[in-house]
Amino acid sequence: MNAKLVNALAQIIQSLTPEEKRLLEEKGNVKNFNPLTGEAFQERPFYEEATREEWLNALQKWSESHRKDIPLLSDEAVSRRGIYEED
Numbered sequence: 001m002n003a004k005l006v007n008a009l010a011q012i013i014q015s016l017t018p019e020e021k022r023l024l025e026e027k028g029n030v031k032n033f034n035p036l037t038g039e040a041f042q043e044r045p046f047y048e049e050a051t052r053e054e055w056l057n058a059l060q061k062w063s064e065s066h067r068k069d070i071p072l073l074s075d076e077a078v079s080r081r082g083i084y085e086e087d
Contacts, residue, residue, distance in 0.1 A: 016024065050058070076082045 013024070046058070
C-alpha cells in the first residue's frame, strides 16, 4: 500500500468545501471515484465479472439467507386450478 498517497488523498478529501463534498457523494462511493477525471468509475455488473466459484458462493449465500421455517405450499395451491380459480 502506498501510505503517502493514501495520506495525501485523505488530506485532499478533508479540505473539500461542503459543495465539493456533496459533489463527491453524488459521484458515488469514494472508492469508485477517480480524482483525476472527477468521474465515478463504471463498475461492471457481477454477472459479467464473476467466476463460476463466485456465482456458486453467491447463490449459496442467497439461498441460506431465507427463512427455513416457512411451510411448503400444498399441491392444490400450486395446481393450475388453485392458481386460476374458476367460478
